[in-house]
Amino acid sequence: MPQRTMGEIIRDQKPLTLPPAATVSQACAAMYARKVGAVLVVDGEHHLLGIFTGRDAVRLLAEGADAKKTPVEAVMTKNPTTLGPKATAMDALLLLNDAGFRHLPVVEGGRVVGIVSRYDFRAREQARFDDETGFMEMMR
Numbered sequence: 001m002p003q004r005t006m007g008e009i010i011r012d013q014k015p016l017t018l019p020p021a022a023t024v025s026q027a028c029a030a031m032y033a034r035k036v037g038a039v040l041v042v043d044g045e046h047h048l049l050g051i052f053t054g055r056d057a058v059r060l061l062a063e064g065a066d067a068k069k070t071p072v073e074a075v076m077t078k079n080p081t082t083l084g085p086k087a088t089a090m091d092a093l094l095l096l097n098d099a100g101f102r103h104l105p106v107v108e109g110g111r112v113v114g115i116v117s118r119y120d121f122r123a124r125e126q127a128r129f130d131d132e133t134g135f136m137e138m139m140r
Helices: 024-034 054-062 089-099 123-139
Strands: 038-042 048-053 103-108 111-117
Touching (some): 048 103
């Protein structure tokens, strides 16, 4: 089975993006409406500045901050790890697993073109990943 690229996986995708001044409350409402777990924070030219996730929202609330007053730029992960559209599904799965990420922005020329999560991969890709990581564990 030929490996799919990030470009194929995110084709026709319109990732949820917000400016850095958007509030955490606005980001959470947008994530809820789109049924996604992350917002890509971008500047006016669509350059990736950071990522804001549900985990960030939980941390903010646990610290007692006001979601209606706190901008996402204050709590986002700045300069997140990314992959380009030519990277393979296996590249993404390995990175998601090794780094413990749930979401991985896809960027080309510094601009956001999409985002993937573990749920975006097909069962065959997951099975191959499980086989390869299981083999690597045996080798250790």
